[in-house]
Amino acid sequence: MTFENLNISAPILKALGQQNYTTPTPIQEQAIPVILSGKDLIGCAQTGTGKTAAFAIPILQQLAGSPPKKPKAKRSLILTPTRELAIQISDNFTAYGQNLILKHTAIYGGVSQFHQVKALHNGIDILIATPGRLLDLLQQQYIDLSNIEIFVLDEADSMLDMGFVRDVKKIITKLPSKRQTLFFSATMPNAIQKLADSLLQNPEYVSVAPVSSAAKTVSQSVYFVDKRDKEKLLTHILSDRGISRSLVFTRTKRGADQLVKLLVKEGIFAAAIHGNKSQNARQKALQGFKVNQLRVLVATDIAARGIDIDELPHVINFDVPNVPETYVHRIGRTGRGGNSGTAVSFCGTEEKADLRSIEKLIGFKLAVSAL
Structure with a gap:
């Protein structure tokens, strides 16, 4: 199996080649076709298995292949629990989308909001955010999420551990009901499963390793x-x-x-x-x-x-x-x-x-x- 077999577009394939990506990981192999089909998805895989690429690649392909409903509309939201993860995801979108005209930015706390607000004002397609800073900028009316087409909840179990579930639910009320939702978690305890059930519609479930396992190496x-x-x-x-x-x-x-x-x-x-x-x-x-x-x-x-x-x-x-x-x-x-x-x-x-x-x-x- 190669990325070519997954019907990835030429500009993204070129970018993946520049990153020396040739063979998709199991989570990528299973999740990318589901996401490209427009279905909701629950992806469960241990850390280090390539979950970010599993959603970033098809999101870039879908958004590049269709025009926005409104100029400067934010079309995809990736919600992640920590600043480090937000930066890491942003770097991945930069790498995979380097041959596309799509724009993205990451917003997170611990730094001035000035440059983040400026990027939002200039217009972006993909927003990567931590819950606290996103809620803060929503309250200041710097962000409109009413045109989001694809919503990703990343590291859902960590959101629960950090007490962010209430914030996540507040943010979801700002999203359109008609959207594609992608739910990724390394583990799926009962509380996380209940959260997934409340957010997704007839999702496909992809799991590439038992939730209790670590790498055999x-x-x-x-x-x-x-x-x-x-x-x-x-x-x-x-x-x-x-x-x-x-x-x-x-x-x-x-x-x-x-x-x-x-x-x-x-x-x-x-x-x-x-x-x-x-x-x-x-x-x-x-x-x-x-x-x-x-x-x-x-x-x-x-x-x-x-x-x-x-x-x-x-x-x-x-x-x-x-x-x-x-x-x-x-x-x-x-x-x-x-x-x-x-x-x-x-x-x-x-x-x-x-x-x-x-x-x-x-x-x-x-x-x-x-x-």
């Missing part, structure tokens, strides 16, 4: 360690210079900052990303990590949703997540695209119940590493 293990000894264990593991880059997850923003201070004191180049950091600081840290200026990036779950790094070898759960599906999201940062990866968890006595819930979800017990 990821080696998973756990250390049983007292909470007070976790920092010592982390520095010991990172003393192995063969570990080029590690993404470390903490449960709290304060914990992330404390960990970075410790690592820097030990001579390990590290930075943190979380919701209290400015957008510029988060982007600087992420870029430094991508180009190997930083060995360690310490992140909270919410901030990490936008991290898409090729060949990330190592994920460390400094804190065991208390939501089992979050574990799958975390370790999904490594082992992408067929590459191998390592995911290590530090489990304190008070976290053993959370670990048991994770093992029940993934269907096996994690290998225990010796201290």
Whole structure:
């Protein structure tokens, strides 16, 4: 199967070729024909499987192939939970749509709205937005969503985790009832399924991996360690210079900052990303990590949703997540695209119940590493 077999238009195929895309991933292979047919869709796939291209490519093709109903009308809305994801999706639309005349922009909080409002005023076809900033600009009457033809709710399970469901429902009231709706989520707990049922009409369901699975190329293990000894264990593991880059997850923003201070004191180049950091600081840290200026990036779950790094070898759960599906999201940062990866968890006595819930979800017990 190639992208040519999916009836992708020549300008987009040329752009995909320039990105060295030749073979669609399973989610792309199954979702693109459904979206091009105009049907609503629920797409369920683990992180790192190419979900963004699965909706971006057919959206670009559909909008390029038909004129807007009104000049400067916004025709597609992609709603996503974090700033990092909004930027990442925008970059993908730029890459795939480089040979088209369609315009897009991303709006998100943490930065001045000036340039975002200017882009909206100049006219765009595709709007990528986080819920808070979108609601803010709707209230200021800078945005009209009445002509949206295609609505995408991306990372729906993260929207639920972050408490955005109420905001999402407010935004949906601003959309026309006659539209195509695409619903993407890495996991499908009952609450997410109910939300999907309320938004979509006779959707096609595409699932390319069990919701409890991680990539088979990821080696998973756990250390049983007292909470007070976790920092010592982390520095010991990172003393192995063969570990080029590690993404470390903490449960709290304060914990992330404390960990970075410790690592820097030990001579390990590290930075943190979380919701209290400015957008510029988060982007600087992420870029430094991508180009190997930083060995360690310490992140909270919410901030990490936008991290898409090729060949990330190592994920460390400094804190065991208390939501089992979050574990799958975390370790999904490594082992992408067929590459191998390592995911290590530090489990304190008070976290053993959370670990048991994770093992029940993934269907096996994690290998225990010796201290």
